[in-house]
Amino acid sequence: MAEQAILSYLETHEEIADSGNFAAECGIDHAEIVNAIKSLHGFLYVESQDIKKETWVLTDEGKRYAAEGSPEVQLFLAVPAEGSIAKDELQKKFDPAIFKIGCSQAGKNKWVEMGRQVSRKVVQVEDKVKDLLLKIQKGQVCSFITCSADKCLKTWKGYSVRKGPSYAPQREKFATDLTRENLQSGDWKKLKFKEYNFNAKGPPSECGHLHPLNKMKDCIKRIFRMMGFEEMPTNRYVESSFWNFDALFQPQQHPARDSHDTFFLKTPSTTMQLPEDYVERVKQVHESGGYGSRGYNYEWKREEANKNLLRTHTTAISSRMLYKLAQDTKQNGFTPKKYFSIDRVFRNEAVDRTHLAEFHQIEGLICDRGLTLGHLIGVLEDFFKRLGMSNLRFKPAYNPYTEPSMEIFSYHEGFGKWVEIGNSGMFRPEMLQPMGFPEDVRVIAWGLSLERPTMILYGIDNIRDLFGHRVDLDLIKKSPLCLIGIK
């Protein structure tokens, strides 16, 4: 009706000067006229221009107060003239929004005493807000507006309207979509369809999304498998200091074993069972050496080894797996192995843009006879090349359980410098031989975090955007597929 009124009027008139007046003349609600103008404008039937007026009109909320009184007065009237009413009971009488505004305004105006019981502080009140709203509704201009009424008002907005480039006295009907009925009746051949708007994207798809860290994890798993590695079972967060540190020939006074760096446990505080004969060999090698080593020459304490913790590295799993392999070697002879793992580790660290108390470690190791540093460098070249990093350099480093140890650097084109991308080394004989491996069995291993390459790939500079509950969900949704190791 509104649409036809506009189109008909413009057939004989140059312009609708003010949509408000036009609405009044036609006896159609102004909102309806506005909607019709917007729609006709979209199809270029008309051209419209905004006109704003600094007059005030009532919102729905405002209209309600004009009829029923302001919230504060409604509340005041609900409080008995004598005595008091329980706040809970008073609340039941109102819509929660009205009650909230009412309490706050009536309290501010010192009309009522608020507490568990509510009582009047004045005998009667004047509803200035309601009076004001009524004046506005009648079109009497007001220069003064109290603050409690401002949410009830909005500025009036309308349009002036002229013919548009596609003006026609009647709107042509376009079908917006092809339906089953169109097909069955055959009228689809005659129908005019609304043009698709190819300049806009489609509606957002309602699909599921995988986490970028897991996308990267899947890629790296694929890389390891292509290189012939099998995955270690890493479902063991609680670990004893023994497997996490001692078995790795990490001395008991090593700084990493401080509570500054490691989460120790209150419950269960200590480990119940360790392989005793192996523990004895580990104690020996720490205290006085053996297997060609001088040892650390300190008093090794079983209590320290028994202390439980949350594993600080997945190498705790590697030490268990290697111990198992060594036991198997005693029974059935030695079998070379290539293992990998990607799982959660824990550090008692201050959380910042690049550090979290939890993160993921990627670890690969090869256990075989006759392995050399050349093999380690070779396997690292292969692995990192698949990750897209082909320009590597190796720096001597220190790590208590590997000797030699090498930090891995890669030239980052974007940063224009060498960046450290991981750590590697050959496990010490003091770690392997107490496990029971033959003297000539070597283990080469390397590790890196899962977060860092993921952050570089997806251009994320705050780790908390990526991992944990402060994550930015849009970032999860928008992250592209991880094609590392594929392209």
Place this chain on the structure above:
Amino acid sequence: MPTVSVGRDCLFAALGQTYTQEKFEELCFNFGIELDDVTTEKAIMRKECHLEEAADDDEEVIYKIEVPANRYDLLCLEGLAQALRVFNGKEGTPAYTLASISKESMLKIHVHKETSKIRPYVVCAVLRDINFDEASYNSFIELQDKLHENICRRRTLVAIGTHDLDTLQGPFTYEALPPEKINFVPLKQEKNFRADELMEVYKSDLKLKKYLHIIENSPVYPVIYDCRRTVLSLPPIINGAHSSITLKTKNVFIECTATDLTKAKIVLNTMVTAFSLYCRNKYEVEPVEVVYDGGKSLISPELSEYSMEVPLSYISRSIGVSLKADEVASLLNRMQLRAEKGASGGEQNIKVSVPPTRSDVLHPCDVMEDVAIAYGYNNIPKTKFPSSEVVSLIELEDLLRLEVAMNGFTEIKSWILCSYQENFAMLNRTDDKSTAVIIANPRSADFEVVRTTLMLGGLKTIGKNKNKSKPIKLFEVSDTVRLDGTKDVGATNVRCLTALYCGTNSGFERIHSLLDRVMEVMATPFVPIGDSSGYYIQRSDHVLKNFDIPDPCSVLELDIEPFLQA
């Protein structure tokens, strides 16, 4: 990893040459240390005080160098410079010696048995006729701080005290006494304190309060006296003011008290080997006899070299480089390990002498590592393991299939062969003879053509599933085949993705959303029509013919191979 701050110019003077920063970083990298930061004293001060002054040009440049946590000998300029000089082949490893003095004239320290209740060990040494200048004096003090923070585990394991020997009179005693019985003027104080009162005072001392817990609850405190009952130190808290060293000190008495004897010896060795450089008799240290209750005694420091025989084959086979004994020996010499060809017949051994500066060498593997470092990690030839490669297209197909399924589409697997009619006329297409592979001897009309389009299978599937509840959402990632004159056989596979929506209306929006999503996960941007840097949709005139489907359908079909060409 600990960090050592050294003046750049002092360091270069000690190295006997200057470097550009880049060249120096290169040297560090190869040796296994890292230039962590380049700053100046004043810049550090400004940072601490949050001042925003401009830097002067003449400020002394400070290098902050990160060293491995087990190389205590590198914790000061003297040790660092020596290691690099030797690494550069500028000099050999010095031989450290004990001054030859008779046991009678040797300084002694008597250890009382009560010390076993709190801090049982002490080792001492004297640096005679030392010549400090301001830089070396500061370095001497800083080394103590570095050692305290690192190997000494914040003084719990070892605490170092250094004294002006000329203010003291040996023999010394190392005792453990109730705190009320200990009285002295501590360093940086003017008046006399009782040890228990002193502990109260230090509770508000920012630097010292963190050490109080080490002895606080013990009934006896460790204390060192000279023969005139002058207090040298209340380890591990504070030294006495009386014997404090200055720039002018000529003879330095060093004591290390400890709960761990091995570490005490390492700490003492680190101090004396680094600073015996400044003694009149270079690299010579005067020993002190430590006498325990009960008569047991030891002479400290122990500067003897530890010798190790390492098979040459072990070194070569671990590094993966075949090396001669002479080469290995000269490589080790550059790492401050004196080495020579072993005499034994049969298997060739390398005889290695580990100097007191190299407490990190525990096992032949540490020797092997030093050979590898001196040889250069980056010069070691690579040995590759056999490994397999992926086919990019297959992996991409798998990832896309997962993504489309996550969008709520169901996977189908349709036939590659179809009828001529289906491939062309039924899709309202005409055969221009340039696309389709035609079968010569089809058994039936179903197998006349190799499909050139993937949507066919989906349409046929919907046609046969009319009675299923709507909407039906199907997809397939598979190959079509097109004629291709560039190929030996004249045809090529083209991998495509197709998706179909069938419902009460066309559902074009759903298909549009899916396309947007596929492009999003392939990081392909949405661009205006005609722009080649991303994707856009353009109208084309294919018309859906009836595959016996009563309901409207929308179809998406795209080649996925271009995704891999970007």
